[in-house]
Amino acid sequence: MSLEARVEGIGLVGPGLAGWSRAREMLAGFARYKSTPSVIPTAEALPAVERRRAGKSVRISLAAGLEAAAAAGRSARNLGVVFASSTGDGENVHAICEMLASSDRLISPTRFHNSVHNAPSGYWGIATGSQCSADSLAAYDASFGAGVLEAMSRIRARPEEPVLLIAYDAPYPEPLNATRPIPDAFAVALALASPEKATRGAMITLESGGTEPDVLDDPELEALRRAIPAARSLPLLCLLAREHEGRATLDYFEGLTLTVRRS
Amino acid sequence: MKPVLLSAYTMTSCLGRGLAPTRAAFRAVTSGLAPCRFDTVDLDTWVGEIAGLDDVPMPAALARFDCRNNRASELGLSQDGFSERVEEAATRCGANRAGVFVGTSTAGILQTELAYRRRDPASGALPADFDYRRTHNTFSAAEYVRARLALAGPCAAMSTACSSSAKAFASAARMLDAGLIDMAVVGGVDTLCLTTLYGFASLQLLSSAPCRPYDVARDGISIGEASAFFLLERAPREGSIALLGTGESSDAHHMSAPHPEGLGARRAMEAALRAAGLAPDSIDYVNLHGTGTPSNDAAEDIAVHGILGDAVPVNSTKGMTGHTLGAAGAVEAMFSVLAIEEERFPGSAGTRAVDPKLRARYEIRGGGRAIARVLSNSFGFGGSNCSLVFGRVGA
Numbered sequence: 001m002s003l004e005a006r007v008e009g010i011g012l013v014g015p016g017l018a019g020w021s022r023a024r025e026m027l028a029g030f031a032r033y034k035s036t037p038s039v040i041p042t043a044e045a046l047p048a049v050e051r052r053r054a055g056k057s058v059r060i061s062l063a064a065g066l067e068a069a070a071a072a073g074r075s076a077r078n079l080g081v082v083f084a085s086s087t088g089d090g091e092n093v094h095a096i097c098e099m100l101a102s103s104d105r106l107i108s109p110t111r112f113h114n115s116v117h118n119a120p121s122g123y124w125g126i127a128t129g130s131q132c133s134a135d136s137l138a139a140y141d142a143s144f145g146a147g148v149l150e151a152m153s154r155i156r157a158r159p160e161e162p163v164l165l166i167a168y169d170a171p172y173p174e175p176l177n178a179t180r181p182i183p184d185a186f187a188v189a190l191a192l193a194s195p196e197k198a199t200r201g202a203m204i205t206l207e208s209g210g211t212e213p214d215v216l217d218d219p220e221l222e223a224l225r226r227a228i229p230a231a232r233s234l235p236l237l238c239l240l241a242r243e244h245e246g247r248a249t250l251d252y253f254e255g256l257t258l259t260v261r262r263s
Numbered sequence: 264m265k266p267v268l269l270s271a272y273t274m275t276s277c278l279g280r281g282l283a284p285t286r287a288a289f290r291a292v293t294s295g296l297a298p299c300r301f302d303t304v305d306l307d308t309w310v311g312e313i314a315g316l317d318d319v320p321m322p323a324a325l326a327r328f329d330c331r332n333n334r335a336s337e338l339g340l341s342q343d344g345f346s347e348r349v350e351e352a353a354t355r356c357g358a359n360r361a362g363v364f365v366g367t368s369t370a371g372i373l374q375t376e377l378a379y380r381r382r383d384p385a386s387g388a389l390p391a392d393f394d395y396r397r398t399h400n401t402f403s404a405a406e407y408v409r410a411r412l413a414l415a416g417p418c419a420a421m422s423t424a425c426s427s428s429a430k431a432f433a434s435a436a437r438m439l440d441a442g443l444i445d446m447a448v449v450g451g452v453d454t455l456c457l458t459t460l461y462g463f464a465s466l467q468l469l470s471s472a473p474c475r476p477y478d479v480a481r482d483g484i485s486i487g488e489a490s491a492f493f494l495l496e497r498a499p500r501e502g503s504i505a506l507l508g509t510g511e512s513s514d515a516h517h518m519s520a521p522h523p524e525g526l527g528a529r530r531a532m533e534a535a536l537r538a539a540g541l542a543p544d545s546i547d548y549v550n551l552h553g554t555g556t557p558s559n560d561a562a563e564d565i566a567v568h569g570i571l572g573d574a575v576p577v578n579s580t581k582g583m584t585g586h587t588l589g590a591a592g593a594v595e596a597m598f599s600v601l602a603i604e605e606e607r608f609p610g611s612a613g614t615r616a617v618d619p620k621l622r623a624r625y626e627i628r629g630g631g632r633a634i635a636r637v638l639s640n641s642f643g644f645g646g647s648n649c650s651l652v653f654g655r656v657g658a
Contacts, residue, residue, distance in 0.1 A: 087400075109465045116643075117422030128518070131512050131526070131530055135423065137422065139405070146419040150419065156437070157437045159438065178388060
């Protein structure tokens with residue numbers, strides 16, 4: 001097997017990583033990475049009512065997705081989407097569980113519809129008008145890897161439809177945070193297109209190979225990679241930032257990694 | 264797309280454990296719905312509860328996964344020789360060539376709901392026995408199946424609300440075709456919890472009676488729970504039952520209400536027919552999403568009638584099982600397969616008088632008919648739509 005795609009655009013929201021164009025120098029090793037709290041954007045693309053209802057995970061995933069689509073020079077309306085997240089919206093689930101444990105269980109309809117794992121996908125459709133297929137998947141710490149496989153197999157199955165992969169995670173409040181500590185919000189988006197249809201952007205090929213995921217040289221970036229499931233994308237982002245050929249081995253499941261070759 | 268063989272399958276729901284009681288209910292059109300007595304729930308509604316789920320033992324090595332949702336998987340995987348069939352196939356293919364794709368909407372969130380009642384009064388901490396990863400987390404539904412069946416290939420939980428397990432079929436079919444895997448276990452598992460019961464109540468979408476899909480007096484859903492699993496392999500032989508096509512779309516309309524003209528539903532059905540290389544008139548029966556809410560059935564009817572007119576029998580099986588949410592795609596894939604095997608479409612439990620405003624050929628009573636191909640619809644919150652076509656290869 002080999003799955004191929006061109007990376008036409010990248011979007012990024014993370015601690016010390018505000019947008020791909022600004023983060024790129026750091027990820028390429030040309031500037032020093034310094035961790036600062038993630039800046040959560042407002043969801044400007046949504047109508048006012050939905051904008052008020054949108055939680056953190058919706059806002060970061062929309063921002064990253066729109067940045068990647070714009071960089072790709074593609075209308076977001078025409079992209080299939082694969083959302084990958086370990087957690088979904090943690091603040092919302094906490095609020096629901098608190099209410100359900102109280103004497104007043106009348107949770108709000110908005111809380112309920114925001115509790116679905118595919119809430120960002122629903123808001124994405126409303127924001128962009130895209131009627132294309134949209135996945136929402138979870139694989140705990142392997143969620144980014146699972147998203148890459150899903151997105152690239154989609155491109156192979158339907159080369160005419162470019163696919164936007166959006167992987168994101170946001171922290172839980174306590175007490176859930178203690179059981180699943182995720183220190184900050186992180187979202188990465190890759191606008192991918194079939195090499196049969198696209199001519200620009202880095203060419204990537206998925207191959208079997210490495211047995212251990214890449215460890216990053218910069219200790220702060222490595223700490224970030226380990227701390228947030230969506231940040232397991234960092235070896236690939238560093239490879240894409242460097243503008244030359246190479247390989248990145250991504251975390252997936254025990255005994256199963258994903259190696260991406262850039263040519 | 265290339266047809267994908269369904270080489271083994273099983274289903275456990277309020278209709279019973281495994282295929283035998285499911286098939287009997289399919290023939291007799293029995294409903295498994297009953298007034299809700301679940302946990303401390305004080306809602307006036309009916310549910311489709313799996314009997315005896317609290318008493319299902321978990322394998323000792325996987326005890327940390329213990330929660331209602333994984334017990335439903337454990338119970339389901341133990342029926343009909345399903346795990347043995349998977350084991351045989353994995354011996355042939357290699358465990359690392361075996362994918363697992365499970366659809367769920369809430370996984371084991373009930374465990375967290377219960378844990379929130381037992382928080383430490385001083386610190387607010389959750390009890391020490393609470394295992395977030397193996398119960399609450401969405402992926403736990405897939406991780407349990409992968410661990411239980413000792414499979415080691417690609418794996419994900421699909422979670423697009425009520426289309427989840429239909430989309431799990433689509434994902435598995437793509438990975439099989441790409442040669443990433445040689446076999447896939449696809450399933451859907453969702454179980455009763457307070458989040459969905461009180462959540463649907465907040466949207467005023469729960470009926471106080473057993474749900475009545477397409478009925479003129481329909482007034483909401485009944486929530487059910489189920490686990491259904493399929494073993495998928497490549498290259499089905501002529502005459503065997505296979506997944507022939509998958510189609511997916513988004514509504515881009517509203518978080519919890521369908522597009523009023525069913526545009527997204529229509530796109531998904533058309534895409535599934537296109538993928539299967541079939542014209543609409545080659546479909547012999549449509550298993551609708553048919554939840555029994557006024558707006559869902561009306562929107563789906565416009566989409567179905569727009570493509571198939573009134574020539575093809577259609578109905579919903581949710582009057583038998585209730586709406587099993589993330590498991591509905593797999594549950595209704597099972598009913599689609601039974602329709603093909605039994606050469607009859609099922610009746611519609613609960614429906615008494617079809618809404619005259621709805622125009623598709625809704626059949627309240629089941630009927631014998633050669634059924635070579637079935638279209639099955641699953642639509643969910645966030646405007647997520649997925650249609651699947653099942654049929655006999657070459658028929």
